[in-house]
Amino acid sequence: MLSAVVDTGYNSTRLCIYQVFPNNTFRIIGSTKSFLRLGEDVKEGYPIPEGKVVEAEKLFKEFKKVIEKKKVGEVKLLGTSAFRYASNGPEVAKRLSDVLGVEMRVLSGEEEGVFSFLGTVNSLPVDSGVVFDLGGGSLEIVYFSSREVREVYHFRLGALRLSKELKD
Incomplete structure (x- = not known):
């Protein structure tokens, strides 16, 4: 399928x-x-x-x-x-x-972070760590251990958003 x-x-x-x-x-x-x-x-x-x-x-x-x-x-x-x-x-x-x-x-910022985490742990042999997902408009940081989410942080900043604000 x-x-x-x-x-x-x-x-x-x-x-x-x-x-x-x-x-x-x-x-x-x-x-x-x-x-x-x-x-x-x-x-x-x-x-x-x-x-x-x-x-x-x-x-x-x-x-x-x-x-x-x-x-x-x-x-x-x-x-x-x-x-x-x-x-x-x-x-x-x-x-x-x-x-x-x-x-x-x-997606909420927290959901976006969880999806980033899932993409990482399902494609890399990692057990614990931190995932950073810097997009155009937001940043999600996910702490995980034993391949499970422990904390998700969401920030209203991203590469395109910051570059625009720095120009203004």
């Missing part, structure tokens, strides 16, 4: 298609990434600009073509910091959900 994840956030949007096996293991079939920068001009409480939303809708239409061509059975649509910070985040999430026909799940 093929599954897909569309992860869209402050800086970039990625489509990954996976082949999922009966034992719940998987392998990546393909991946594409676009630097939409939905959050580029978004200060907390301000909207994602309409031009960026239209650009995202066009990209999602292209993603939908790929998903349909590959006959993907399951699609997960995730939104991160751009949707958490923007005043129109829920409306933009709905518009993009409508394009793909899948409801977007907007």
Whole structure:
């Protein structure tokens, strides 16, 4: 069975298609990434600009073509910091959900950290440590031991967000 994840956030949007096996293991079939920068001009409480939303809708239409061509059975649509910070985040999430026909799940900062942790421990032979996930609009830090989350910290700063603020 093929599954897909569309992860869209402050800086970039990625489509990954996976082949999922009966034992719940998987392998990546393909991946594409676009630097939409939905959050580029978004200060907390301000909207994602309409031009960026239209650009995202066009990209999602292209993603939908790929998903349909590959006959993907399951699609997960995730939104991160751009949707958490923007005043129109829920409306933009709905518009993009409508394009793909899948409801977007907007992750909290803590959930985003847990997903980063899962990606790390399921791809590396590590037992304990710290995961840093620096995105375009947020930073998540996850402390773990015995391959289990112990603490998650979420900060409202990211590479694109900081570079913008340093220019202002």
